[in-house]
Amino acid sequence: MTTTSTQRPWPRTGPAAALRLEGVVKSFGDVVAVNGLDLTVQPGEIVAFLGPNGAGKTSTLDMVLGLSRPTGGTLQVFGSDPLDAVMHGRVAAVMQTGGLLKDLTVRETVRLTAALHRHPAAVDAVLERAGITEIGDRRVDKCSGGEQQRLRFALALLPEPDLLILDEPTTGMDVEARRSFWTSIRQDAARGRTIVFATHYLDEADAYADRIVMVRKGRVVADGSSNEIRAKASGRTVRATLPGADAGSVVAALAAIPGVTNVEFRGDVVQLRTSDSDTALRYLLTQTAAHDVDVTSHTLEDAFVALTVDPQEGPQS
Numbered sequence: 001m002t003t004t005s006t007q008r009p010w011p012r013t014g015p016a017a018a019l020r021l022e023g024v025v026k027s028f029g030d031v032v033a034v035n036g037l038d039l040t041v042q043p044g045e046i047v048a049f050l051g052p053n054g055a056g057k058t059s060t061l062d063m064v065l066g067l068s069r070p071t072g073g074t075l076q077v078f079g080s081d082p083l084d085a086v087m088h089g090r091v092a093a094v095m096q097t098g099g100l101l102k103d104l105t106v107r108e109t110v111r112l113t114a115a116l117h118r119h120p121a122a123v124d125a126v127l128e129r130a131g132i133t134e135i136g137d138r139r140v141d142k143c144s145g146g147e148q149q150r151l152r153f154a155l156a157l158l159p160e161p162d163l164l165i166l167d168e169p170t171t172g173m174d175v176e177a178r179r180s181f182w183t184s185i186r187q188d189a190a191r192g193r194t195i196v197f198a199t200h201y202l203d204e205a206d207a208y209a210d211r212i213v214m215v216r217k218g219r220v221v222a223d224g225s226s227n228e229i230r231a232k233a234s235g236r237t238v239r240a241t242l243p244g245a246d247a248g249s250v251v252a253a254l255a256a257i258p259g260v261t262n263v264e265f266r267g268d269v270v271q272l273r274t275s276d277s278d279t280a281l282r283y284l285l286t287q288t289a290a291h292d293v294d295v296t297s298h299t300l301e302d303a304f305v306a307l308t309v310d311p312q313e314g315p316q317s
């Protein structure tokens with residue numbers, strides 16, 4: 001971690017995980033929003049929390065921020081209760097809406113909020129890091145949605161939090177505003193800050209997170225780098241031209257290659273779905289007359305659909 005411990009009287013004991021959730025449950029009456037969620041995030045990680053509507057992302061992040069309490073399980077932020085972590089400025093959030101006074105200027109907003117913190121970062125530095133120095137004198141109600149999100153980002157930086165939570169921070173921004181917002185966040189993350197963000201956008205998770213945690217119905221259904229998640233969803237597709245391959249014995253041999261889950265033909269082209277493309281390739285190239293072989297990874301979108309859609313019920317939303 002690269003934060004300055006001289007700024008805060010936080011007891012820095014040992015390398016606690018930034019986040020540790022074990023069997024966390026959150027119910028609202030009959031609705032189980034979070035259903036036994038396990039997750040550990042280490043300091044310095046940039047993690048996307050990805051899932052369809054109603055998957056339990058906001059309910060989980062609200063608990064991390066101490067805005068609500070779990071119905072069951074345990075949840076720790078840097079080894080402590082979330083409220084303690086918030087009070088000590090170790091965790092801060094950029095939420096989607098709210099929290100801004102429209103009559104103030106950008107700089108006034110940051111200055112006023114800084115006065116609420118015991119050990120705030122310098123106002124000008126925070127404006128600079130959020131990329132809003134040039135619009136410091138602009139009234140909040142004249143700022144675009146993207147600029148207002150940068151302002152929320154600046155406010156979240158004031159306590160120099162070790163963990164920054166962003167709940168769908170770019171909803172409603174156009175592509176360019178999203179890209180530039182994330183560039184600022186990534187630059188800031190290079191200082192060693194831990195970042196956990198919820199998003200619906202697969203491309204955003206893919207481009208800006210080191211790790212993607214997919215949730216469905218309040219549980220983690222996949223957790224890894226975007227490549228690992230693609231592989232976990234359904235492996236790879238290997239295509240090759242193989243004249244005469246539709247003969248029964250050849251089909252049986254292809255289906256018996258370890259890792260192959262499906263064999264299809266279109267004319268002379270055979271298509272294998274497999275969790276082990278190396279073995280399939282080796283077999284095709286050494287045991288058959290296959291040529292024009294290509295291997296494709298499934299897209300993150302394929303993985304998202306495969307992992308977040310309940311086969312019994314269809315899409316959640």
Ligand SMILES: Nc1ncnc2c1ncn2[C@@H]1O[C@H](COP(=O)(O)OP(=O)(O)OP(=O)(O)O)[C@@H](O)[C@H]1O
Nearest residue numbers: 028031032033051052053054055056057058059060
């Ligand atoms: N305060 C509440 N009272 C009752 N039900 C709630 C409450 N908050 C959330 N829920 C329900 O809990 C489930 C999970 O909602 P949550 O907002 O955590 O999901 P999400 O993944 O953040 O969804 P979205 O992407 O749409 O924001 C949903 O069924 C939602 O309707």
